[in-house]
Amino acid sequence: EVQLVESGGGLVQPGASLKLSCVASGFTFSDYWMSWVRQTPGKTMEWIGDIKYDGSYTNYAPSLKNRFTISRDNAKSTLYLQMSNVRSEDTATYYCTRRLYGGLSPFDYWGQGVMVTVSS
Amino acid sequence: DIKMTQSPSSLSASLGERVTISCRASENINNYLSWYQKKEDGSVKLLIYHTSRLQPGAPSRFSGSGSGKDYSLTISGLESEDIATYYCQQGYTPYTFGAGTKLELK
Numbered sequence: 001e002v003q004l005v006e007s008g009g010g011l012v013q014p015g016a017s018l019k020l021s022c023v024a025s026g027f028t029f030s031d032y033w034m035s036w037v038r039q040t041p042g043k044t045m046e047w048i049g050d051i052k053y054d055g056s057y058t059n060y061a062p063s064l065k066n067r068f069t070i071s072r073d074n075a076k077s078t079l080y081l082q083m084s085n086v087r088s089e090d091t092a093t094y095y096c097t098r099r100l101y102g103g104l105s106p107f108d109y110w111g112q113g114v115m116v117t118v119s120s
Numbered sequence: 121d122i123k124m125t126q127s128p129s130s131l132s133a134s135l136g137e138r139v140t141i142s143c144r145a146s147e148n149i150n151n152y153l154s155w156y157q158k159k160e161d162g163s164v165k166l167l168i169y170h171t172s173r174l175q176p177g178a179p180s181r182f183s184g185s186g187s188g189k190d191y192s193l194t195i196s197g198l199e200s201e202d203i204a205t206y207y208c209q210q211g212y213t214p215y216t217f218g219a220g221t222k223l224e225l226k
Contacts, residue, residue: 106154108166
């Protein structure tokens with residue numbers, strides 16, 4: 001059974017940094033592109049970015065690429081999202097997702113999500 | 121960015137009823153359209169991809185259709201477990217989602 005379990009969320013002050021993790025199981029992690037997607041309190045779904053199966057390529061939403069960094073550790077089957085200089089508009093539930101067959105494919109599995117609240 | 125306009129934003133239907141949700145892209149997305157189901161417990165599932173391909177494990181009462189800019193998701197006979205919010209998503213980077221359709225029981 002495919003499982004994606006996010007962690008690292010919580011309350012963070014504006015301007016701070018935060019790193020989310022996602023531990024994957026039930027599939028060969030190193031075979032799949034992975035992505036992060038977030039849902040704002042207003043229920044808007046927003047794609048954050050992707051990382052290729054070997055970590056050699058990343059692609060980000062233009063509005064986020066200067067502050068967010070996606071990485072992975074295939075030996076640990078773990079995906080990361082480094083968030084820097086966070087803003088109130090980054091308050092959201094963050095989902096770790098797997099891509100079905102590559103970078104342009106749908107998100108076929110989603111974690112349960114982890115909440116991030118940016119507030120002073 | 122490609123804008124996805126989903127309608128209706130909310131929908132009340134009875135058990136057994138046929139339900140259709142629409143999604144319009146701001147430009148031709150060449151059938152790169154997926155549908156997701158998000159339940160109140162926060163779980164999200166892929167139902168349909170590439171317009172009409174049923175994701176393994178998704179019930180066969182779900183179907184998708186469309187082309188060009190216009191797409192739809194149909195539930196052939198609503199069941200209680202289908203109560204959720206549904207999102208469309210287009211497959212060109214930057215990937216964008218519709219605003220969601222909240223499906224409730226009448």
